[in-house]
Amino acid sequence: MTDLLNIKMPAPYQVGEEERAALSASIDKDELTELALELGNIPSPSRHEAEASNYVFEWLEREGFTPRNVGATPERQNVVGEYGGYGDGKNLLFTAHLDTESPTWEPDLDAARYRPETLENREWQECWLEDGKLFGYPIANDRGPMSCFLIAAKALKKAGFDLSGKLYLTACPGEIGPEPIEERRGVDYLGKDIGAHYLFHHGGVSPDFAIAAEGTDFGLTWQGCGYVVFRIRIYGQGIFTPILDTPENMLEHPNPIYRLGPIIEALHEWGRTYPERHRYESEGGISIPKTQIDSIRAGIPHSFGAGTEVVSLYTEAGLTPKQKAADVQHELTALMRLFDLDGFDIEPMVVRHGFEANADEVAPLVSAVGRATSLSLGRPLERANPVYSSMWRDQNVFNMHRIPAVTTGMPRWRPTPDDLADSALIYALTALSVCGRAEGRRNADTYKPVYGDKPF
Structure with a gap:
């Protein structure tokens, strides 16, 4: 300390x-x-x-x-x-x-x-x-x-x-x-x-x-951290369940929900190194930003039968006073490009930078x-x-x-x-x-604001 x-x-x-x-x-x-x-x-x-x-x-x-x-x-x-x-x-x-x-x-x-x-x-x-x-x-x-x-x-x-x-x-x-x-x-x-x-x-x-x-x-x-919440959308194809041919490789499944396994594992490994890579220390404190997936959304539970074409991961990342949201987005984009996907996009839903x-x-x-x-x-x-x-x-x-x-x-x-x-x-x-302590309260009855040497 x-x-x-x-x-x-x-x-x-x-x-x-x-x-x-x-x-x-x-x-x-x-x-x-x-x-x-x-x-x-x-x-x-x-x-x-x-x-x-x-x-x-x-x-x-x-x-x-x-x-x-x-x-x-x-x-x-x-x-x-x-x-x-x-x-x-x-x-x-x-x-x-x-x-x-x-x-x-x-x-x-x-x-x-x-x-x-x-x-x-x-x-x-x-x-x-x-x-x-x-x-x-x-x-x-x-x-x-x-x-x-x-x-x-x-x-x-x-x-x-x-x-x-x-x-x-x-x-x-x-x-x-x-x-x-x-x-x-x-x-x-x-x-x-x-x-x-x-x-x-x-x-x-x-x-x-x-x-x-x-x-x-x-x-x-x-000093304090801010945060950014990214929505990572992964796209696939809706296939009527009775005609679906299930592939051996999850990344080849048309339903993008199945692709989450490898992607979440990669996000997990990225998140394990994130705190120390971006740790920031000054006289005023030590900021150690953390990251995790906060929620996942996919499909419509009451309208089923053909899977879904879209799955969204909502990933939160802390931002020290020295980080920008764009820096984290570049990291995530590079990570997602490692996968051979039909398509994905990454959008910051909330951005609040940290300050000191x-x-x-x-x-x-x-x-x-x-x-x-x-x-x-x-x-x-x-x-x-x-x-x-x-x-x-x-x-x-x-x-x-x-x-x-x-x-x-x-x-x-x-x-x-x-x-x-x-x-x-x-x-x-x-x-x-x-x-500080006041020498004596101002007399409101006699106080007059001035501009230069003249009263208003």
């Missing part, structure tokens, strides 16, 4: 032990745990985030953080709250996502993907405290970290720390998905595009730095998180496990737009209430360190 405190770049404001003590005293661990459980127990699978979004809006309103809704559709709103902005300090944005990985809850679709016992797992939509640990996927990903930065903002306010820069508190839909593919297309199936992407462009936010609050076991990374922050530009934020981690946990900040820099996190949205961004947060798996409190304290200290 890399000790990120060895990166010597000062944060805008140096927090001290007295501020740590004041903020720690202002964090109510029981209140934080209750918030995480209440928010986590609101069912919020992708495309159904409205109730959780409303809960966050009402909490921000009740606590005085002047929230607003910003959404591409009425049912899937981004929520933005604000605190501070009384001076010339840097602006910091926290973001976390409202949706949680889960089945679709459409029985016919889920039956094609999940075992019945998997669908019965209560952790998909329920959260609870048991033996001192928090259970439930919604807390792990991502409403636990969301609760931590909400309580962090409340602690800053409770401790009387007015911020010079502005602190944005944002909750977004669609970070997990879905993606519009085939007949599931259009705005109803948008994921990331109506979440942090939409927030950045239309949410009225102007951060200098951003933190995607996600579970990283208290590590930090400033500029190491020098992100350094003040890393320094702030490092100081906060040291004050809170009594140990140095370390680079996150490679798994956390090998997936999509919404830090990618901000790094894409040249806003230096990191991901850092509580333990991902089975966190404790103490873990949540530690994470909230780190977030609060980081916000104070980035935004």
Whole structure:
């Protein structure tokens, strides 16, 4: 692990032990745990985030953080709250996502993907405290970290720390998905595009730095992978079953489903070497992209008798910040050309590139998180496990737009209430360190904006 405190770049404001003590005293661990459980127990699978979004809006309103809704559709709103902005300090944005990985809850679709016992797992939509640990996927990903930065903002306010820069508190839909593919297309199936992407462009936010609050076991990374999903279509010929002559070689079978065996074996071998061939390491993390076949479609089950002329493989491949989707497409095209096929085509159905922050530009934020981690946990900040820099996190949205961004947060798996409190304290200290303390609030009655030396 890399000790990120060895990166010597000062944060805008140096927090001290007295501020740590004041903020720690202002964090109510029981209140934080209750918030995480209440928010986590609101069912919020992708495309159904409205109730959780409303809960966050009402909490921000009740606590005085002047929230607003910003959404591409009425049912899937981004929520933005604000605190501070009384001076010339840097602006910091926290973001976390409202949706949680889960089945679709459409029985016919889920039956094609999940075992019945998997669908019965209560952790998909329920959260609870048991033996001192928090259970439930919604807390792990991502409403636990969301609760931590909400309580962090409340602690800053409770401790009387007015911020010079502005602190944005944002909750977004669609970070997990879905993606519009085939007949599931259009705005109803948008994921990331109506979440942090939409927030950045239309949410009225102007951060200098951003933190995607996600579970990283208290590590930090400033890079993330994207992904590309390719549809590989293999063509054949439909032959009426009673007149079919079955060849010995599967690749010579007219029904392209039979050709999948050798092709999948070749894709398997390609995928085994893909991670190390494209591994990318920087000061900010290690990205190890992975690949696998996500689904196969062929024929029409209720209209049978002549096989099918088309079979489609949907193959996902991770993309480090140094890769392009076209590079992977060239690899797959060369692989498919090894087979003597009637025809095939390869089309990218989804493309999302990975991104990283500029190491020098992100350094003040890393320094702030490092100081906060040291004050809170009594140990140095370390680079996150490679798994956390090998997936999509919404830090990618901000790094894409040249806003230096990191991901850092509580333990991902089975966190404790103490873990949540530690994470909230780190977030609060980081916000104070980035935004700085205001010398005194501006008097809104006497303030007049100027252009040059003349008032408007």
